[in-house]
Amino acid sequence: MLPSELATVDACIRLCLYAVHKNISFRAMDELIPTLKASFPDSKILNSVRMCRTKAARIIVAVTGETQKNRLIQIMQQTYFSIIVDESTDITSEKVLCVVVRYYDENVGHIRDVFFDLIELDASNASSIKTAIVKRLDQFNIPYKKFMLGIGSDNAAVMVGQRHSVTSLLRDDCPHLVSVPCICHSLALCASYASKKLPDHLEQMLKDIYSYLSASPVRLQQFDKIQCMLDFNPIRVPRMHDVRFLSRGQVVKAVLSRYEPLQIYFGLASNVDNLSNASKIHKTLADTVTEIYLLFLDFILPFVDNMNKLFQSEKPEIISLHATLSRKLRQLLSYFIKDDVTRSTNLTDIKFHPHDFKPVHDVYLGVKVATKLDASKIEKTQLLAIQNTCTAFYLELALQMFKRFQLENEIYKSIQMLEPINIFEGRCLSVGPVLPHFPTVIPDSMWQDADNEFNEIKHLNFKCLGLTQLNDAEDFWIKITNFRDRNDALKYPLMALMTYESNTIFTTFIGGS
Known part of the structure; x- marks a missing residue:
């Protein structure tokens, strides 16, 4: 190949890599190349480029993609690595397994995560997934029994169950394999289970607010006007997703920040629209107890969310993992368990006996809750119910965290x-x-x-x-x-x-x- 031809090939590859790096659609190539040629008519290399979206896609798949994969395979054949896997279903309803490899790259001096393969699955059971992984590793002559150190996955039983899971089956080949389920998913489950200790209508109200407002642009416009009249910058109340880790706290914060406009809006809507849903939301918002529970959630959910963000760090946290989790758990326990127990007892020895709990009036619920309780005229029975409910929330959150995190590992x-x-x-x-x-x-x-x-x-x-x-x-x-x-x-x-x-x-x- 002549030097001029090599330069043309190099230019095509560089343009394709730039499109991938900047997440530019390959469709842009149909117009980008003619535009560049018109802008630089004296460039011989550019004028010799013949490329549209189809060729660009083929270069990424068959040239740069294949080269990168071959390089990764060579690394996996002689370097210790771990895999991160996640199962999904594509647009054609085909089950696929995404596999990412984590290894230490000596050339750049830090840990790297690199996409390895997207494997089609015959079924979603443990045997099929394990077979698919092993078959693909064997296909490329990767000695995984020697070099594979760990596997990361979600918390599904098929992936991390004690018996007949992907992890347990892989341990037959790799006895020292470390299984590390997703901490972010675990924390979200902990918060979800703990939230079930609160009144059911609270979470339903948070979902109903979004559903009611988002169902009509007119309603959103009316809510925006009320916010502006009260000197608030108009915002949208986000949707609460069961599977999105940080959504619950964001919804609570948004509702509290616009609590007065929401009360006014749903008060008007319940009269004008004459819809039972609007009336139900307004009645719940008008209850002082609802606001107290939301203030409590606004205090405790950031505790979980901040742990989530900590472990989404791009740098390895495994060395500080045990100390961080232990410190956070001890902080949580201090809110509702007596100080002499939390300070002097090993975390794994705490048995959560009722006699170790603080009196309900000493349970810490956050500054805003304490201020609201002092300013509100709540009956003693209601106050006791709130304190007991919040204590139950703490207890369930702690129990779930102890259950899911391997403090004795x-x-x-x-x-x-x-x-x-x-x-x-x-x-x-x-x-x-x-x-x-x-x-x-x-x-x-x-x-x-x-x-x-x-x-x-x-x-x-x-x-x-x-x-x-x-x-x-x-x-x-x-x-x-x-x-x-x-x-x-x-x-x-x-x-x-x-x-x-x-x-x-x-x-x-x-x-x-």
Whole structure:
């Protein structure tokens, strides 16, 4: 191929990659190429480009896509990795399984997530999914029994169940496989189950408000006018989705921020439209107890949502996972369990006996709830019912979190010793407790060598090396494990291997089935 032809091919590929990177439709190629030619008539390379949307799509699929996949296969054939899988149904009702691979990329110096394949499934049962995964890995001669460390998935029983699930079947081939269900999905389920302890009409009202307003542009316009009359910037009350993790808190916040306009609007609508739904919503909004429950949700749901956002971080959080979850759980328990219990008892030893609960009038419900209760004239029986209901919410939320998060999992408990603060303060004597969890990465014959490296790292002058400012575990260990000796070889190769591969076991996933 002549140099001019190579330049033309290179230009076509670069234009296609740019379209993909910027999420530009391939249809734009039909007009983009003629526009570029008209703008740069003196460019010989551009004038030799012959490409429309069909060719652009084929270049991405058959050239760049195939090249990238072959490169990933080569990496998986010689590098430890984990897979993240999710089942779905496409527009033709065909069942498919998306597989993403997570591995440490030595070229860029951090963990990468790369799309591996979209596998068609014959059925949605555990055996079919496991067979499809193994068949595709074997097809590309990937030694998954040696290199696959973990699998991340949703919380469906078919994926993470104790018996006859995809995970349990894969463990027949990979005994040390770590299963890590999605923490965000787990947290959403925790909040959903806890919300069932609140009055049923509360959640129904939040759904009905959206349904009523969104059913008619006229209603939305009328609601906007009322907001403007009361000096509010018009907003839309979002829809509450059962499957969208953060929607519940967003809906509660929106309703509370426009509580007065909503009361006025549905008061008018119940008289003008004469619809039972509008009257029901207005009656619920007019009840002071409703506002108190919403204020309580506005306090506690951000607690769950902020945990959700934390574990959606792009950086690996596995090292700090156990400490973060333990701290958040202890904070939640302090709201309704006596302080001497939460401070002195190991989390896994707390049994939730009623005699360990605070008196209901001491249960913490948030500043806004306390202020509203002081300003409202609520009967003692109603107040007691609110306090008992909120305590039941706390209890269910805590029970669900204890059920779904593996606080006793030795991997997450032991690996937290690799937190930079623990290294700086010399809290860890040995890395020995971590090593047995990664037998395929570092065999027992090399455990002492790995521990020798760890002991040497502990006695580095972190301040002189500029490491005391690195609170992020990934940044700290990348810096440490890239130290080289006089022969330009890695100074701590075993610690590098362990920290890199442990971080391939996911950032956004943890939990129990």
